[in-house]
Amino acid sequence: MKPYVGLLVLDLLIPEALTLKDKRQVVRSVLDRTAARYNVSSAEIDHLDNHTLATLAFACVANEPRRVHEVLSMVREVVESETRLEVTDAKIEMY
Numbered sequence: 191m192k193p194y195v196g197l198l199v200l201d202l203l204i205p206e207a208l209t210l211k212d213k214r215q216v217v218r219s220v221l222d223r224t225a226a227r228y229n230v231s232s233a234e235i236d237h238l239d240n241h242t243l244a245t246l247a248f249a250c251v252a253n254e255p256r257r258v259h260e261v262l263s264m265v266r267e268v269v270e271s272e273t274r275l276e277v278t279d280a281k282i283e284m285y
Contacts, residue, residue, distance in 0.1 A: 196250045199247050201277070202275045203278050213244060216244075233247055250262055
């Protein structure tokens with residue numbers, strides 16, 4: 191059986207964050223919630239020193255590409271529902 195790996199990369203704008211601490215509260219909340227709910231691996235991968243921008247990556251492994259895409263789409267919906275941020279770009283890559 192072949193494993194399928196999917197990667198979701200989201201660029202975020204966090205307009206109300208005035209400090210890096212404000213930004214980290216929002217980012218940590220999103221990362222913790224998605225990891226607990228969907229069992230995905232996640233990390234902030236870019237804009238680490240900018241208090242209003244963030245790039246997050248989420249990875250999922252499954253035995254069907256449809257399942258990987260389904261999980262990553264649900265993760266995207268959860269992130270987009272967060273009122274403290276705006277998703278400015280989103281990409282899903284399959285391997």
